[in-house]
Amino acid sequence: MVQQTSGKLIADSEDRFAIVVSRFNDLVTGKLLQGAIDTLTRHGASEESISVYWVSGAFELPVVAEKLAAKGDVSAVLALGAVIQGDTDHHEYINHAVAQGLMTVSQKFSIPTLFGVLTCRTMEQALDRAGGKAGNKGAEAALAAIETLDVLRQIS
């Protein structure tokens, strides 16, 4: 019989969630943040268990995520941002650096560090993924945080 483990979509009362959100394109990131908070609370997290930290741009997400993970008093870090392509390749450097930086935090501290960063070509694509027809990447990150924490609890 194959043993399978999956996580419950109900936050544990001991879970503490840190959300790091970037202000660049805050028309979008504010919606990602609200989606994340709404999803966490709808799935059992108390408002008191959620802390929010604002940074300038997506490129600053990993350094704050690392500091929070290193402190050892959060269960998961959700990183929310919206990178929208301009006229140059700048967005590519940001996107790859942020993704790698957040993955490094996750693996270095064994704390779920969720990639809730939109990497879009247009503002329309971003809005579609911040509560529009393509969902809300912040809400997705919140669900992934809750489920991953439960899987980790079942392993250790």
Ligand SMILES: Nc1c(NC[C@H](O)[C@H](O)[C@H](O)CO)[nH]c(=O)[nH]c1=O
């Ligand atoms: N163009 C976008 C940026 N650029 C700013 C960088 O994230 C960073 O703050 C700056 O390079 C200083 O280190 N940031 C976004 O979040 N979204 C963008 O579309």
Ligand SMILES: CC(=O)[C@@H](O)COP(=O)(O)O
């Ligand atoms: C992704 C960004 O940093 C964006 O603002 C850069 O725009 P541009 O490529 O036109 O300099």
